[in-house]
Amino acid sequence: MSHDGAGPRPSPAVLRSAAFLAAGVLAVSALTGCGSDDAAGKPLAGQDIAPAARARVADGGTLRWAVDTVPETLNTFQADADATTTLIAQAVLPSMYRLDDSGRPALHPAYLESAEVVDTEPRQVVLYKLNQQAVWSDGREIGAADFAAQWRALSGKDSAYWTARNAGYDRIERIERGGSDLEVKVTFGRPYADWKSLFSPLYPKEVMGTPDSFNDGARTRLKVTAGPFAVQRVDRRKREVTLVRSPRWWGEPAKLSKIVLQAVPRERRAEALAAGTVDLAEVDAATARRVDLAGRPRGTGTPLQGATAEGAGETGALGRYEVRKSLEPAYTQLALNGAGGPLADERVRRAVARALDRKELAEIVLEPLGLPAVPVGSHLALSGQAAYADNSGALGGEDTKEAQALLADAGWVRGGPLKERRKKEGEKAAGAEGDPASPETGTPGAGPGEPDGEDDGTYIVGEDGKAGEGPEGGDRSRDPRSLAQDGKQHVQQGGGAQGAYAPKGTAAPGAAAGPLAKDGQPLTLRFVLPAGPGSRTLHTVADRVARMLQRVGIRTETAKVSDASYFRDHIANGEYDLALYSWPASAFPATDARPIYAKPVPAADGSLNIEQNYTRVGTDQVDQLFEQAAATLDEEESRDLVRKADSRIWAAAGSIPLYQRPQLTAARRNLANTGAFGFRTPVYEDMGFLKKAARPSPRTSAG
Structure with a gap:
């Protein structure tokens, strides 16, 4: 789980980001290496x-x-x-369901013997049969x-009650004891x-019994756990x-005596590991590379950033660790603000999407x-x-000619008259030739395929199970205004001139000369x-x-x-045209993505x-599909409705998914059953x- 990105939320669900527009036939492309007909x-x-x-695991010990x-x-x-709240809850409280290796809900046998819908007419009724050994730490039965x-x-x-979310609970009519104390x-x-x-x-x-105990009592301590x-x-x-x-746990006893969760800023973790x-x-990837090199014999290569002999065999404390890697249950997207400006036109948003080579962008981050x-x-x-299908065909892949045709149809033509603008002598127009690694461009000096080793998603909207209910009962658990704290919670970063604008960008090789213009204005998008x-x-x-895009x-x-201001002042307030941030994946998208x-x-x-639609793009049709999916008890039908909603979202081009986020964890070599968890809830x-x-079993993370 990435605390920087998207880890499990308070309940096994999560959220995501924006969309709009009409249909488009659902195009399901074969997923590389799936070997299955299942989309x-x-x-x-x-x-x-x-x-x-x-x-093979020793009894006792403290995990820091x-x-x-x-x-x-x-x-x-x-x-x-936040994410640490969720980690603690997973370790000390009951969960009726937890996520399996595929990010799907699986019944938790320590708490449940079974749970099923036993009636649908005139009301939906779910009967929970609890594990007869399940008790709270004070001895009372759950x-x-x-x-x-x-x-x-x-x-x-x-x-x-100062609640963060009520999705699902607001649909319950009553709860009562079943045929025995073990039935709900x-x-x-x-x-x-x-x-x-x-x-x-x-x-x-x-x-949960009183507002005072809910609002204040559980903030700093939990007297009763299970x-x-x-x-x-x-x-x-x-x-x-x-x-x-x-001592009250009825399942397999914990191997560790203690787990100490230590708050360590991201930029100081390499130092903490070395110490x-x-x-x-x-x-982050830079620290992972150091750890990987420290544990390798001199002269050997490494899959992390393609390191070679230089630096390999580094000695010291870092050699006692190894890097465990997977992909987070979260993805990074390009968000397009459709509230105003050129991107209010769906054709321009689609042109932006059709200009992107998403495969190349994923390779830049993940291949190294x-x-x-x-x-x-x-x-x-x-x-x-379960709800996954590659619906990107509803929008279409990279196609420069189609992107240009969409722009032309929207009235953006090359060489159109521009209203006179004063420029300082020597100032480069956007797209003028220049050094992409120059400090003036506002971009780092990393070249193609060299992401400089840092974590990509400091700015995940609401991972960590950040809760917060928005207007009209909407779930604010992924609200960037809550995430304004993520700079503190996840990366304690600084640097950079606050609010600084980088000079204009650089042209791609072969880009045609002359700006696109409409009504005397050039087509320039503000990338925050x-x-x-x-x-x-x-x-x-x-x-x-x-x-x-320049192409x-x-x-x-x-x-x-x-x-600190990235989400609070820009994404949440709509002060951007283009932005990059990440959303967690959910096992319950009909509820969490709505x-x-x-x-x-x-x-x-x-x-x-x-609500959480920070691209300000939406349609009645997508809303209806989510409502139908959430109210349909046939799992296959609900899944198909979610996929259909996603097809419409792709067609709108309000946000463009790019790549699943990397998850890199440094762990002591003798530490077992923990590391990069991927989808699965930690045991x-x-x-x-x-x-x-x-010795640990062979590792098979990147399959």
């Missing part, structure tokens, strides 16, 4: 966690795990919950009272396809959270890391997930990027995107802004309610250090 395919990369049987924050709250359903308390707190009916019967007032997303995590009634670990303390002075093995003060840390460089084909799921050093890969990708006559003006693609509507105060009770004579 969902297989995950492009599996877990890389150094798996080992429990018998570098995280981004000491969380402000331990309640995942509050607006300021039961209907806990389910009912969580429903009432999250239903949205009592404004005294949930009756829905409206059909809800994503019912498996609910009660994960499940908090005890002591937390997992392999319990919260011992939250120490803000030391910037760490300590979890201890729970040996952490055992596990998600890292030895990860599969396959462009993402869906806005709503990733390869391997974060300025921090952790965004170097984003800068490299943006530079390549700008070159691709069809679209010029870009790069604006590098401070990390706020991101909902058609913006005027609010009572005259403002525009966009905390199996984590631990190998016995001295034991």
Whole structure:
């Protein structure tokens, strides 16, 4: 899981980003290497966690795990919950479902014997049969009272609860005891396809029972838990959270005695690894390369950035670690703001999309890391997930001539008259010849295929399960305004001139001369990027995107802004034309993606309610497809409706998925069953250090 990007959210669902327009036949292309007729395919990369049987893992020990924050709250359903909140909840609280290797919900047998829809008329009824051994840490059985308390707190009916989200809970009509204390019967007032997303995590009634306990009581401590670990303390002075093995856990006992979650800024993780003060840390590619080199014999190569003999065999503490790598359950996209300017015209947005070579952009980021460089084909799921299908054919692939034809049809012609503009002598027009590596261009000096080793997605909209309910009950859990904190939580970066504009870009080889113009104005798009050093890969990708657009006559003006203001002042406020940021993938897209693609509507105060649709592009048809998918209890039909919605989203070209995000984790070589988790929810009770004579199983992460 990437705390920098998209990790699991409070419940096993997540969100994404924007869209618009008409149909287009669903075109499902074969996924590279799938070997299956299923359009969902297989995950492009599996877990890389150094798996080992429990018998080979030593009993005891403390795992020091570098995280981004000491969380402000331990309640995942509050607006300021973050990735560390979710990590803790996974270790100490019940979840009815967790995600499997393909990012699909799987029943959690420690808590559930079964869960199924037992009636659909006149109401949908779900019957949960609980594991008879499942108890809270105070000895009380987990039961209907806990389910009912969580429903009432999250239903949205009592404004005294400061809830972050109520999706799904607002459809429940009543909760009652079933035929025994181990049965919970949930009756829905409206059909809800994503019912498996609910009660994960499940908090005890002591937390959910009153507004005070919900709002304040669970922020800094959890007195009652029900997992392999319990919260011992939250120490803000030391910037760490300590979890201890729970004596009340009825499942396989945790191998570790303690897990200490230490808040370590991203830019200081290489230093912490070298000092040996952490055992596990998600890292950027530059740090991963150092770790990889330190553990290799001199003269050998490495799949990370193609390192060669120089630097290989580095000695010291870094040699005690290895890099475990996978792909995050998240993807990076190019967002196109359709609220105004040239991109308000759907033809211009489609032209931008048709100018892009998405395969090349994926290769720039992923090939140097030895990860599969396959462009993402869906806005709503990733390869391997049930709802995934490559629907990009609804828009079409790279086609320079088609892009130029779309621009011409929209009235943008080359050599048109321009209104007189004063320019400083020597100032380069956008697209003029220049050095792409020059400090003046506002782009890093990394050349093609050299992303400079930094993590690409400091700016993931709401990963980490950040919750926050938007207007009219919309889920704000992926709200960039919440994510304004992500600069602190994920990358504590600085640098760059706040609000600085880079001089105009450089022309791609062979670009035709003369700007496209309409009504006396040149076709120039403002490309807003974060300025921090952790965004170097984003800068490299943006530079390549700008070159691709230049080939069809679209010029870009790069604006590098401070990390803290990137989402708050630019993305959320619509102050951009083009931007790069990432969305987490969801096991429940009918619920979680809807706020991101909902058609913006005027609010009572005259403002525009966009929920999480930061591209401001939407249609009634897409809204209807999401509503139908969420209310359809036939799983195959619901999946097909989601895929159809994605086809329409592609056709709108409000946002263009590019590549799945890399996940790189440095781990001690003797640390088993943890690392780069990919889709799968971590199994905390199996984590631990190998016995001295034991060796980890072969690693097969990038499959």
